[in-house]
Amino acid sequence: MEHSLLLHLERHERGELERLEKLVNKYERGQIQRVDWLDRLTFKTMDKIKEHESLNNGSSHLYLVVDFCSFEHRVVFQESGANFLLPSPIASTNDIVIVWDPEVGKINPSEHKQLKLARSLTRGVIDRDLKPSSNERKSIQKILKHPPTRTLSGDERQLLWKFRFSLMSEKRALTKFLRCVEWSDVQEAKQALDLMGKWEMIDVCDALELLSPVFESEEVRAYAVSVLERADDEELQCYLLQLVQALRFERSDKSRLSQFLVQRALSNIELASFLRWYVAVELYDPAYAKRFYCTYEILEENMMKMGAGANGEEDGFKRWQSLVRQTELTAQLCSITRDVRNVRGNTQKKIEKLRQLLSGLLSELTYFDEPIRSPLTPGVLITGIVPSESSIFKSALHPLRLTFKTANGGNCKIIFKKGDDIRQDQLVVQMVSLMDRLLKLENLDLHLTPYKVLATGQDEGMLEFIPSRSLAQILSEHRSIISYLQNFHPDDHGPFGITATCLETFIKSCAGYSVITYILGIGDRHLDNLLLRDDGSLFHVDFGFILGRDPKPFPPPMKLCKEMVEAMGGAESQYYTRFKSYCCEAYNILRKSSNLILNLFYLMAGSNIPDIASDPEKGILKLQEKFRLDLDDEACIHFFQDLINESVSALFPQMVETIHRWAQYWR
Incomplete structure (x- = not known):
């Protein structure tokens, strides 16, 4: 049996x-x-x-x-x-x-022989004057619209190779053409490199694709760096995190990319500071520690050799020492965090211990002998910590909230965390900052709040403190968002008793973050990690789940709770209609830059960021799916409006939110 x-x-x-x-x-x-x-x-x-x-x-x-x-x-x-x-x-x-x-x-064998004949040097004379037919041109245009994650079929590769000469004036075609090349064939590789040098200069976003692990040719990667040299410092800083990760895919420890990053950093202290931190954090990765350490050494050696700047800037030695002191400061903050955690008692007892340490044993932290460049904003010099304005958050990790005095007489507030890997938060906030830039280039300012985040180690880092309150606190104390905003921007003649500017800021920021969190697949959204500033700007924090991962069952496509809709006057109001309009406009603008965003995530594929490292290919494909590249702009407007309606009407997430509030109360 x-x-x-x-x-x-x-x-x-x-x-x-x-x-x-x-x-x-x-x-x-x-x-x-x-x-x-x-x-x-x-x-x-x-x-x-x-x-x-x-x-x-x-x-x-x-x-x-x-x-x-x-x-x-x-x-x-x-x-x-x-x-x-x-x-x-x-x-x-x-x-x-x-x-x-x-x-x-x-x-x-016969197919291989045909391929060799089709790509031989003698064919170059014949192919030079070939022009694609109407149908072939349509096929080529379709191929050029493929996202960078798409693998080309054999027929597509042959088609692009056949008409390579007529495509040389089409800059978008170069990355696709280079994917067609059989790089193991010396003769074919030489043909491709000759054409690459004569091709129409590509855009910076396409150059990023050539630095991905798909392209191993040193000549191709060097060409990509030559394109990056055209980017100004502001644009380069937008991609710096990914360019450091791209060092993993280089074949040499002293690659052209490494030398380029160091040379640009020498002329810009902000780039130098961030490059040093990004490289230093990766030194803990045993597989690539040697490569990152080599870049660190090159940066240190070159900066130490620099003389004083023409504008009265300090010499290279002093500039490097100012960056090293950042590391010394973070080490002291780690020590303070450990001492505070060991204090028995409630949060108030720990706050008293923190202020006692800063006023006593560690009083040198209240006034630095030499100003230190702020790790979050290297252009700002900090001179010491203000003990009376420093505190501790009520949390398991007890993050420090520190107020620093600045050299110009002002102050800046930062959060220091020890025991938490914030590299994923750093990536998400970088993406928010980049998307904010892309939207503003299209004259759409959605009042986003891309606060600064910097990982200073595998389990430590700094975050910019933005004065704000969580929606959970606001709804608990004021019953509604509008009631809260009336305290700061009252206007008897304005909509809902607040100024039109404040309401517009709220609507725009809600739209911006709704689109961005949808595209990046941000999970674990609840009223405690949605924060509101006094001017009406809403923003998100705590990005422990991205690319579709979510600890809660049946999450809605985007976090749009009923209280946010009520603050816009309800689903039938003109303000809610305006919100949906901003969402659709922002979504279509960001879709135009889908290749750039996909390329940046592709360069992060080798990183140790949890939600990417677990399955890089799957995560990037999920991101690609969110852009709906199969739809035109008009169809995407209908698609996104349906997503908004689905999110607002989702009942189950509201039940989960209620349970979360109870859990927070009893905690």
């Missing part, structure tokens, strides 16, 4: 594999619609199923099966290195019959 049950189970499993094989055959015949990102995930899952079935084999016993080479006739000679594949034994009881074909997976 037991034997027959196992046999039935084995036949059932084989039947499942047979069903999958039939679906694959339909897919290859074009009977199933191709969806690039989904197909890749599907085939990966199928491979896991096959591997699982081959290991388990429908039995609780383990077997070791060894196949030895066997031939119909005696082997007289075997070529060294030949890899003989053997057919699986065919039995009549098997549900699936596997036919052995030794040429499967190998290049067809």
Whole structure:
């Protein structure tokens, strides 16, 4: 009886594999619609199923099966290195019959020869004057619109190669053309590099793609760096985090990219400070520690050699020492955090200990011998900590909230965290800052709050403190958002008793963050990590879950609670209609820069950021899906409006939010 049950189970499993094989055959015949990102995930899952079935084999016993080479006739000679594949034994009881074909997976010799002839140097004379037909041009334009994550098919590669000369004036085509090249073929690689030098100069966002792990050619990567040299310091700083990560994909410790980053940093203290921190944090990665340390040494050596600046700036030695003192400061803050945590008692006791330390044993922190460049804003010199204005947040990690005096007589407030990896927060806020820049370039200011975040270690870092209150606090004390804003911007003649400017700021910021958190797949949104400033600007904090991950079940596409809609006058008001209009406009603007955003995330694929490192390919494909590149702008407006309606009407997340509020209350 037991034997027959196992046999039935084995036949059932084989039947499942047979069903999958039939679906694959339909897919290859074009009977199933191709969806690039989904197909890749599907085939990966199928491979896991096959591997699982081959290991388990429908039995609780383990077997070791060894196949030895066997031939119909005696082997007289075997070529060294030949890899003989053997057919699986065919039995009549098997549900699936596997036919052995030794040429499967190998290049067809005739096809390979045709490919070589089509790409030979002699073809260059013929291809030079070739012009694509109307249909071929449509196909080429379709290929050029492919996202950078898309793998080109054999036919697409051949089409771009065939018309390479006529495409040289099309700068968008270069990255796609370079993907067509067989770089192992010296002759073909030389052809491609010659054409690359004559191609229309590409944009900086496309140059970032050439620094991804897909392109190993040092000449191609050096060309990408030459394009980056055209970017000004402001733009370069937008991509600096990713450019440091791209050092992982270089073939040399002293690569052209490394030298370029150091040279630009020498003339800009902000770039130098951030480059030093970004590299220093990666020194903990054993796989690439040598490469990052080499860049660190080059930066240190070159800066120490610098003389004083023409505008009275300090010499290189003093500038480098000012950056080193940042590390000394963070080490002292780590020590303070440990001492404060060891204090028994409530948060107030810990705050008293903090102020006692700053006024006593660590009084040197209240007035620095030499001003230190703020790690968050290197252009600002900080001169000491104000003990009476420093505090501790009520949290498990007890983050410090410190007020620093500045050299110009002002002050700045920062949050210092120890025991939490904030590199993911750093990436998200960088993306918010970049998207804010992209929107403003299109004359759309949505009053975003891209506060500064800097990881100073694997489990420590600084965040800019923005005076604000969480929506949970506001709703608890004031019942509504409008009631809260009336305290700061009252206007009897304005909408809902507040000024029109304040309401407009609230609506725009809600729209901006709704779009950005949707695109980046920000999870774990609740009323405690949605903050509101006095001027009406709403912003998000705490980005522990990105790219679609969420600890809560059935999360809505975006965080848009009913209290936010009520503050706009309800779903039928003109202000809510304006909110939806801003959302759709912002979404279509950011879709235009989808390649840039995808390229930046692609360069982060090798990083140790949790939600990317777990499965980089899947995360980037999820990000690509959010842009809906298959739709035009008009269709995207309808799509995004449906998303907003779905988010507002989601009942389950409201229940989860209520449970979260209860949990916070009892905590």
